[in-house]
Amino acid sequence: MLIEIDFRDKRPIYEQIVGRIENLMIQGIIKPGDTIPSVRSLAMELSINPNTIQKAYSRLEKDGYIYSVSGRGSFASNISSLLPGKKQEVLDKLKDIVLEASDIGMEKDELIKYIGEM
Amino acid sequence: MLIEIDFRDKRPIYEQIVGRIENLMIQGIIKPGDTIPSVRSLAMELSINPNTIQKAYSRLEKDGYIYSVSGRGSFASNISSLLPGKKQEVLDKLKDIVLEASDIGMEKDELIKYIGEM
């Protein structure tokens, strides 16, 4: 099972699915053109209401990760053009962390050292 | 106004207040022993339901940031003992970011460089 739900996770189910599929695509496990599980089949597999899957897929389509064709299924898009935006998002989050660290008296060096040792 | 609410922020209001007061204490703007605004006065000032302020204060008290003396008000605790935990929290978040960055093909070096140039 490539996609799993963690019911203890505070994030809504549909968001977990969105994140999981985004990750699978970013990591190249799902490749452009690959078919994504059908709404109903994934709903069955995860024991979840089809509407919830539909919501996730709808979000993924709007964000450009997949494209859905009525009567045929859902397919992975080429996401190479989305990566720069993703990178910027990560850098923005990193910036927030550094500022937060600074508030509690942690120097940049300490953070850099921590990253280096991971 | 030391404390402000951003209604666009997706975090609940009480959580924004908790975070803001924690920050003010961490930065030393509010010092141990200082009085914290009363529930009612802060509620008035921010045009917010007193229940919301009460919820924030309860959380702050539970987490050890403030202590309340019934009939007297709320006061800032000495938070020096809480800092190590905070530091660990920040490092954990940092770890998440690094992993997320790795997923989209960003190397540690790129992140370290970004921090250094901030």
Added chain:
Amino acid sequence: MLIEIDFRDKRPIYEQIVGRIENLMIQGIIKPGDTIPSVRSLAMELSINPNTIQKAYSRLEKDGYIYSVSGRGSFASNISSLLPGKKQEVLDKLKDIVLEASDIGMEKDELIKYIGEM
């Protein structure tokens, strides 16, 4: 009633609502900061299921037209930054029309004349 549904319209209801509110904001009838009708009240007014309204609002929020705050309501955002994108969309559609016209032997001049006489 600023918002109305045309059940003969082929577009789904939620899309009609999205388009209508976008228009009201673009025309300045709804101004930045204005409150948008609550999900439930609009659902009642239009005799439509709240989920459908929710879907419309969710789309509007994702597109940057409104922001919603749980427990408070939905509010109009400042959309000035969205207009350039909208303009480009219109020009793209216009381009398609011109090409289509060209296919059936209509010259640009004919189209320009038509616009001028509107």
Added chain:
Amino acid sequence: MLIEIDFRDKRPIYEQIVGRIENLMIQGIIKPGDTIPSVRSLAMELSINPNTIQKAYSRLEKDGYIYSVSGRGSFASNISSLLPGKKQEVLDKLKDIVLEASDIGMEKDELIKYIGEM
């Protein structure tokens, strides 16, 4: 391949085929009297359900673009009488665009200039 299907296109497949054949006829690539590929052969060529092709051809026949002779196949009609209607359709769409542009503050001049520079 004169006829191709874009599965990313939100229009149903049969509608894409209708549009494509109409275009080929309007552009004179398919001339009055020319034979149209048989339902089965086109279905094979496009790897598509014959029912879908049949639906497209029915539509084309209804609209007067082609005529079918049972046992012989389908043939292109003379469409000169359909062109005025097509022109009006294009003008109607153009009108919609101009109105939409007006909503977001674009003047006719801007549109006319854009067309002129295409």
Added chain:
DNA sequence: GTGGTCTAGACCACC
């Protein structure tokens, strides 16, 4: 079979 829309009804956290 597929995706997409809609309804009805429920529950939650927040205010």
Added chain:
DNA sequence: GTGGTCTAGACCACG
């Protein structure tokens, strides 16, 4: 009261 999520069940067009 508010927005947000989820379920259950239905209907539709398309293939």
